[in-house]
Each structure stands twice: as structure tokens, then as C-alpha cells.
Amino acid sequence: MNLYARRKTVNAVALTLSILATAFGLFWLCWLLWTLVGSGLKWIHPRLFIESTPPPGTNGGLANAIMGSIILTAAGVGIGAPAGILAGTYLAEFGRTSRLGGVVRFVNDILLSAPSIIVGVFVYALVVLRAGHFSGWAGAVALALIVLPVVVRTTENMMRLVPDSLREAAAALGAPSWKVTIRVVYRSALPGIMTGILLAMARVSGETAPLLFTALNNQFWSTDMSRPFPNLPAVIFQFAMSPYEDWQHLAWAGALLITVTILGINIVARVLLRRSRP
Amino acid sequence: MLVLASVFGILLTLVTGAWPALKTFGFKFLVSKEWNPVTGQFGALAPLYGTVITSVIALLVGVPVSFGIALVITELAPRWLKRPIGVAIELLAAIPSIIYGMWGLFVFAPAFAAHLQPWLTDHLGSWPILGLLFQGPPMGIGMLTAGLVLAIMIIPFMAAVMRDVFETVPESLRESAYAIGCTTWEVVWRVVLPYTRVGVVGGVMLGLGRALGETMAVTFVIGNAHDIHASLFMAGNTISSTLANEFTEAVTPLYTSSLLALGLVLFVLTLIVLILARLMLTKMRAREGLRT
Numbered sequence: 042m043n044l045y046a047r048r049k050t051v052n053a054v055a056l057t058l059s060i061l062a063t064a065f066g067l068f069w070l071c072w073l074l075w076t077l078v079g080s081g082l083k084w085i086h087p088r089l090f091i092e093s094t095p096p097p098g099t100n101g102g103l104a105n106a107i108m109g110s111i112i113l114t115a116a117g118v119g120i121g122a123p124a125g126i127l128a129g130t131y132l133a134e135f136g137r138t139s140r141l142g143g144v145v146r147f148v149n150d151i152l153l154s155a156p157s158i159i160v161g162v163f164v165y166a167l168v169v170l171r172a173g174h175f176s177g178w179a180g181a182v183a184l185a186l187i188v189l190p191v192v193v194r195t196t197e198n199m200m201r202l203v204p205d206s207l208r209e210a211a212a213a214l215g216a217p218s219w220k221v222t223i224r225v226v227y228r229s230a231l232p233g234i235m236t237g238i239l240l241a242m243a244r245v246s247g248e249t250a251p252l253l254f255t256a257l258n259n260q261f262w263s264t265d266m267s268r269p270f271p272n273l274p275a276v277i278f279q280f281a282m283s284p285y286e287d288w289q290h291l292a293w294a295g296a297l298l299i300t301v302t303i304l305g306i307n308i309v310a311r312v313l314l315r316r317s318r319p
Numbered sequence: 320m321l322v323l324a325s326v327f328g329i330l331l332t333l334v335t336g337a338w339p340a341l342k343t344f345g346f347k348f349l350v351s352k353e354w355n356p357v358t359g360q361f362g363a364l365a366p367l368y369g370t371v372i373t374s375v376i377a378l379l380v381g382v383p384v385s386f387g388i389a390l391v392i393t394e395l396a397p398r399w400l401k402r403p404i405g406v407a408i409e410l411l412a413a414i415p416s417i418i419y420g421m422w423g424l425f426v427f428a429p430a431f432a433a434h435l436q437p438w439l440t441d442h443l444g445s446w447p448i449l450g451l452l453f454q455g456p457p458m459g460i461g462m463l464t465a466g467l468v469l470a471i472m473i474i475p476f477m478a479a480v481m482r483d484v485f486e487t488v489p490e491s492l493r494e495s496a497y498a499i500g501c502t503t504w505e506v507v508w509r510v511v512l513p514y515t516r517v518g519v520v521g522g523v524m525l526g527l528g529r530a531l532g533e534t535m536a537v538t539f540v541i542g543n544a545h546d547i548h549a550s551l552f553m554a555g556n557t558i559s560s561t562l563a564n565e566f567t568e569a570v571t572p573l574y575t576s577s578l579l580a581l582g583l584v585l586f587v588l589t590l591i592v593l594i595l596a597r598l599m600l601t602k603m604r605a606r607e608g609l610r611t
Binding site for chain 2: 048049051052055056058059060061062063065066067069070072073076077080147150151154155156157158159161162166243244246247248249250253274277278281282289292293296299300303304307308311
């Protein structure tokens with residue numbers, strides 16, 4: 042009887058502790074979101090979207106930073122995604138068992154988990170030092186390097202889900218292998234690949250570290266990619282660290298904006314994925 | 320091919336860029352805590368120490384909590400609660416780190432300084448040896464805060480991985496354990512955990528890799544001082560926050576080169592962690608293959 046009692050107590054204690062742990066974890070996360078909404082919502086204002094970042098003490102918005110972030114993300118995804126899809130196709134269709142495929146897969150994992158700031162340093166040495174100044178292109182390249190491994194991974198996984206019998210059926214009809222890949226495999230893996238690209242997009246639109254010393258930042262409206270480029274995360278970083286209250290308010294508004302965007306993209310990606318898999 | 324090229328490119332650039340610094344300081348670069356741009360003395364010990372300490376704190380706090388969350392999701396929660404908690408955790412893992420950093424600086428650090436830090440100093444500060452960790456002014460920002468913010472950041476990530484590995488346990492194993500009268504805890508501790516041990520460790524390693532390389536969340540709250548203190552309340556520095564703060568300010572070639580060398584150290588560190596994690600996950604998969 043004593044043994045049973047002890048086992049029961051141990052069980053109860055352990056389960057209580059793990060429920061507490063869950064509550065503890067969720068508590069921080071709820072607190073974080075609550076603060077974010079609480080202090081961000083107050084400063085969301087139409088001005089935010091039509092005016093550029095102000096000097097301290099005056100009114101302004103984040104229009105240039107928002108626009109800059111959109112352009113940078115688009116450029117990064119534009120460079121990284123096609124390369125990623127091609128590499129993923131290679132891994133799934135042609136290099137499935139080859140030694141080279143294994144190496145690429147492993148290296149891709151390294152790139153996937155490399156700290157983003159290292160990517161920034163690399164692009165700095167590669168592009169910024171050569172060009173002699175910070176530029177939007179350097180930022181786009183850094184983001185592309187982060188997009189790349191994510192897209193490679195999801196493309197490969199999604200293309201592998203396509204049943205082999207489908208490929209064999211196409212081949213049996215006499216289709217050459219490039220036609221099998223493009224007309225049959227891509228068609229059925231498309232929603233999955235799109236999801237991968239969306240997730241990659243969500244990831245880079247909040248990346249700050251690699252932009253700090255590639256795109257730098259810009260106080261003004263700019264669409265010239267060969268100059269320092271305005272972007273939302275760097276503005277948030279700079280404004281949040283500043284002692285000026287109105288800058289901090291803008292930073293909160295920007296933070297809320299980014300979070301909502303990213304969560305939105307994530308949810309869209311999820312819905313897309315679920316719809317493709319009945 | 321681009322993938323291969325970019326990783327080797329990164330490694331190559333870091334090594335060549337770091338070469339002048341490594342040549343000048345040799346092995347001393349790793350063990351010297353001197354960091355003085357004016358006299359041109361650079362050593363990596365302080366940032367390296369900060370990186371390791373904050374990551375250790377993050378793991379100490381994060382691992383038990385994420386284990387608990389994964390346990391609740393897989394074993395305890397009723398079916399209708401499982402999906403929402405799971406999705407919430409995955410979404411939280413997607414929030415950019417700069418948000419965590421901002422929240423840490425404006426909300427967490429002041430609250431921490433006002434409530435928790437004095438309490439820690441009062442109650443733990445007088446302990447021998449261990450007490451040294453909790454002495455010092457309650458400034459809010461510092462190593463401990465950075466470690467805790469990191470923990471909060473990697474919890475969703477690790478919990479998601481652990482949940483996935485827990486779900487690989489065959490239902491029949493679990494049911495047989497329950498059938499011979501095991502309590503829930505015994506099932507988890509004696510059946511689920513041994514079965515998934517390697518995978519759980521792999522997940523923790525991936526979390527560790529994330530904590531090591533995290534930049535923005537840490538830069539906000541760590542205080543950025545090139546010092547090593549016994550107390551966790553003092554400001555410190557990590558490799559990534561040093562890079563973020565000083566890279567655009569590096570004026571001499573040797574300065575830039577030293578920062579690149581720091582980057583190299585970090586890259587190698589995360590590489591080692593990643594390879595270990597991968598080895599373990601592969602091992603587990605191999606064993607799984609044997610069993611079925």
C-alpha cells in the first residue's frame with residue numbers, strides 16, 4: 042500500500058509540475074503578446090503609413106521603412122527562392138541517393154541553422170567591402186541566403202511526397218524526365234512549395250541582424266537599391282534603443298506591425314498546406 | 320550548387336578575414352579578455368564567456384519547461400486542446416527575435432529589477448559560492464536577463480521538437496505500459512523518454528544552437544560591456560551582440576579582422592552543436608529502423 046501511495050504521489054507531483062511549466066511558459070508568451078498589442082496599438086495611426094521616419098521630437102511615420110522592408114523582402118525572396126527550388130528539385134529528383142546529394146543536404150542544414158548575423162558578416166565582406174558602401178542589394182543578398190536553405194528543405198520534402206507511381210506512369214507514357222518533373226511533379230507539389238516560400242518570407246521579414254551591416258538604414262524615402270536602404274527591423278532597433286519617447290512609440294507600432302504581418306503569413310501558409318492535403 | 324558555394328564561401332571569407340587577427344594574437348585570442356580598440360588589443364574571452372553563460376541559463380530554464388509543455392500536449396491535454404496549444408506554440412516560434420528583445424528591454428527588465436532581483440540577492444546572495452552569482456546592483460539588464468529572455472525565445476521551438484519526437488512512440492508501447500498499471504508519469508519517464516532520449520537531446524541541441532547565435536534579443540538586454548563578472552546581474556556581452564554593436568564602427572583593419580575572427584568562433588561553435596545534434600537524430604532514426 043505504501044508503494045502505491047508513493048507512486049501516486051510522485052505521479053501527482055510530476056504532473057502538477059509539468060502543468061505548471063506549461064502555464065509558466067505560456068504566461069511569458071501571453072505577457073509578451075499582450076504588451077506588444079497594448080503598447081503598439083496606441084500608436085498605430087494613419088500617419089504611420091504615409092510619412093517618413095521623423096527626427097526626434099516631431100511627428101512622422103514609418104512609410105519609408107515599411108516600403109523598404111517590402112522591397113528588400115521581395116528582392117531577397119526573388120533571388121533566394123528560384124535557386125532554392127532548383128536545388129531542392131535536384132535533391133529530390135536526381136541526387137536522391139548520390140553522394141553529392143548527401144553532401145548538399147548536410148551543407149544545407151548547416152546554412153539553415155547558421156546564426157543570421159554570420160550571414161550578415163559574410164555578405165558584408167563579400168559585397169559591402171567590395172562596393173565600398175552599404176547598399177540595399179547587399180541586404181537583399183543577405184536575406185536571399187536565409188531564404189535559400191528554407192526553400193531547399195521544403196521543396197525537397199514536398200517533392201518527395203509525390204508518389205513514385207505518378208512519376209513512373211508519366212515515364213511509361215514516354216515523357217522525358219524533365220517533362221515528368223515540370224509537368225507532373227511540380228504540379229502536385231506546388232502548394233507545398235508555395236508554403237515553403239511563404240514561411241521563408243515570414244522568416245526574413247523580421248530578420249534584423251543581417252541587415253544591420255548590409256542594408257544599414259536610411260531616414261528618407263528611397264527606392265535606390267544601390268544606396269543604404271530603409272527597413273523596418275533596423276528602424277525598430279535604432280528607435281527602441283534611443284532615449285526619445287516618440288521614437289520608442291514608433292518602434293512599438295512597427296514591432297506590432299511586423300508581428301501581425303508574420304503571424305498572418307504563417308497562418309495563410311498553414312491554411313494553404315492543409316487545403317492541399319485532404 | 321549555390322548552397323554548397325555559399326557555405327564554403329562563408330567559411331572561406333571568415334577565415335581569410337580573421338587571419339590577420341589570428342596571426343597577431345595567436346591562441347591568446349581565445350583566452351585573453353582584453354578588448355581595447357584604442358590600443359589595438361583584442362581577445363575573445365569575454366564575449367565567448369557571455370555566449371556560453373547566457374546559453375547555459377537559457378537551457379537550464381528552457382529545457383524543463385519545454386519538456387513539461389510537450390508532456391502536457393502529448394499525454395495530458397484533451398484532444399480539443401491539443402491542436403490549439405500546438406499551433407500557438409508553432410506561431411510563437413515564428414515571432415522575430417527583435418520583438419523578444421524589445422519586450423525584454425522595456426517590460427521584462429524593469430519588472431525583473433524591481434521584483435525578482437532583490438529577492439534573489441536577499442535569499443540566495445548569502446549562500447557560499449553560489450551566492451556570488453546573485454550579488455550586485457539590480458539593474459535589470461545583464462547576463463541573467465539575457466539568459467532568461469533567450470529561454471523564453473527557445474521554449475516554443477524546443478517544445479515543438481519534443482512534441483514531435485514524443486509522438487513517434489508507438490501507441491502499443493504506451494498502452495502496454497498503462498495496461499500493467501503504470502501511472503502517467505511512469506509511462507513518460509520509463510517508456511516514452513528512454514525511447515525518445517536521443518531525439519530529445521537532439522532537439523535540445525538545436526535549441527542550444529539557436530541560443531548561441533541569437534543576436535537581437537540579446538543585444539537589447541545584455542548591457543554590452545566587455546567584462547567578465549562572477550555575478551549574473553552584471554552587464555556582459557556575447558559574440559553576436561558584439562558583432563551587432565561594433566561591426567559598423569570598426570575603424571582599423573585589425574579591429575574588423577578581430578570581429579571576423581569572433582564570427583568564425585561563433586560559426587564553428589554552432590557547427591559543432593549542429594553536427595552533434597544531427598548525429599544523435601540519425602542514430603535514433605537508425606535504431607527506429609531496427610525495431611520496426
